Amino acid sequence: MIGWIALTITLAIFASIALRIDDWGRDWTKNTASLVPDAQREGLRPVELESDLAETQSRLERWVESDSRWSIVSVSPTDELPVRLKLTRTTPIMRFVDDIEVTIDGRPESGGVIIHATSKSRIGKGDLGQNPRNLIELTNGLRDQ
Numbered sequence: 001m002i003g004w005i006a007l008t009i010t011l012a013i014f015a016s017i018a019l020r021i022d023d024w025g026r027d028w029t030k031n032t033a034s035l036v037p038d039a040q041r042e043g044l045r046p047v048e049l050e051s052d053l054a055e056t057q058s059r060l061e062r063w064v065e066s067d068s069r070w071s072i073v074s075v076s077p078t079d080e081l082p083v084r085l086k087l088t089r090t091t092p093i094m095r096f097v098d099d100i101e102v103t104i105d106g107r108p109e110s111g112g113v114i115i116h117a118t119s120k121s122r123i124g125k126g127d128l129g130q131n132p133r134n135l136i137e138l139t140n141g142l143r144d145q
Contacts, residue, residue: 031121033131035139043136047115047143048107056104056113056142057083063141073099081106089119089134097122098134115142 035046049056057075064070064087073086082105089098103116117138119131 027129028126031124031127031131032118033120033127033135034118035116035135041132041136043139044132045139046117047139048110048112049115049142050110050112052111053081053083053104053106053113054078056115057085060085060102060104060115060142067141089137091130096124096130098127098131100134100138102138115139 033044035044037045039045051059057078061072061075064072069090069092071088071090073088075086076084082103085102085104087100087102089100090096091098098119098121100117100119104113105116106112107114117135119134119138121127121131
């Protein structure tokens with residue numbers, strides 16, 4: 001009886017992991033992800049906003065402070081361009097910490113800003129898709145703020 005319970009729990013764990021993996025070729029071997037212009041998913045492309053640097057930085061900081069899994073580690077001096085923020089995101093169950101670097105740069109041609117970001121796991125060879133999910137959460141949060 002205990003053997004069946006252990007088998008059921010093990011299968012449930014593997015099933016929950018398998019359901020979270022978006023890209024089987026990437027998620028087992030990469031522990032970093034970046035926003036890139038030609039990404040297939042919109043949430044993995046750099047974010048362009050029609051606001052200034054200070055407003056965008058404030059918007060990002062408010063969003064991070066509203067979610068207990070995210071934290072601000074450091075912010076570059078405000079007189080340095082582009083603005084760089086170092087963030088962390090902690091996974092809820094295993095408490096793994098991922099490092100996210102965000103760059104906010106001005107776009108002189110349009111007067112807005114463009115936001116680039118990279119997310120990297122501190123441990124492990126693969127991230128099971130967590131770093132792309134971090135970036136999607138970040139870009140969605142910035143767009144919705």
